[in-house]
Amino acid sequence: MNTPEQSPLGHSSAYADQYDPSLLFPLPRAAKREEIGIHGQLPFFGADLWTGYELSWLNVRGKPQVALVHFTIPCETPNIVESKSFKLYLNSFNNSRFASADEVLAKLRADVSAAVWRGAPHAATVGVRLVLSEAFAQQKVQELQGLELDRLDVECSDYQPRPELLRADADSPPVSETLVSHLLKSNCLVTGQPDWGSVQIAYTGPAIDQEGLLRYIVSFRNHNEFHEQCVERIFTDIWRQCQPHKLSVYARYTRRGGLDISPLRTSHPQAMPTPQRTARQ
Known part of the structure; x- marks a missing residue:
């Protein structure tokens, strides 16, 4: 192996x-x-x-x-x-x-x-x-669509994944929303070189606390893992901690060596996104 x-x-x-x-x-x-x-x-x-x-x-x-x-x-x-x-x-x-x-x-x-x-x-x-x-x-440049989490003025002190930062209001009526952040950063599992990305989170279910979600995304900053693995970790943590009815997590990482990787993980079958790069790609 x-x-x-x-x-x-x-x-x-x-x-x-x-x-x-x-x-x-x-x-x-x-x-x-x-x-x-x-x-x-x-x-x-x-x-x-x-x-x-x-x-x-x-x-x-x-x-x-x-x-x-x-x-x-x-x-x-x-x-x-x-x-x-x-x-x-x-x-x-x-x-x-x-x-x-x-x-x-x-x-x-x-x-x-x-x-x-x-x-x-x-x-x-x-x-x-x-x-x-x-x-x-x-070929077009197009940003991920959704409400930008980066507008929130949050204090951040965690730079390793902290799923406990994720929470949802189980008593609230279900909502459907799409949230975007450009603050995703992780590091290569082997070399430790930085990997920069934007992430789009779309869900239906109890309202997710947006400040906690942004702090969670930032918490990947010093985490060493490949792109695909980070997206699966984000999906799994949100699915378990917030228990949405539907969830998709889509990240567009900036290119390195002439290649970029954009993993999508979703709880339900859906069409693949059109491969349009973001400004940073």
Whole structure:
């Protein structure tokens, strides 16, 4: 079983410039889920939405091609892909020749699917979409929609996750609201480098105390965990502490090494968000 310490993270790595799918380094999700009390059937739906901004390859005449690539990786996959290995893998396309963008797309889908579904009794595929250069002008910047928690003037002193900061008024009538904060920060599990993000929390149920929720989000500031794991921790803590009827947690983290990750976890099936980056991405 792969561990984060065995990954390319924190180690000097030579860039391969010839296509090499073996560079992808899958990491099991199970251990971190067990830390937050998730065993067996998942209590949520969702996916990890990756955007690659530095994808390039050569056509059959040796002319470079460039594109953006969007991946949709279901949360049911037994593995995530360690992000530095993902970067090294995408860069391995740089000096390799492909007959068409469709061939590149097929390679990306097959390779990433094999990595994230490795060890599963019934493997499936991930979603992959290329945005070619002629469509770059259609790419938009859009902030997460919702009432901004950052407007609140709260005192913060906790910088490790404190689920006890979360509370809801069980005696109040149920509400439906969407809350947003740009103050989410955590650190890479291996290197300790900062990961910056914005988070959108939509729920129906007893009214959640907004000051406590903001202080809870801030409490991740010195916490070491991968993006996907932080979002699952946030979802699980709110679900247990506030007991909403419905809940979704969606975070858009800023890019590193030409990649950004935007995990979504939700208590109910719903359409995936449109992959539109925020200003900080």
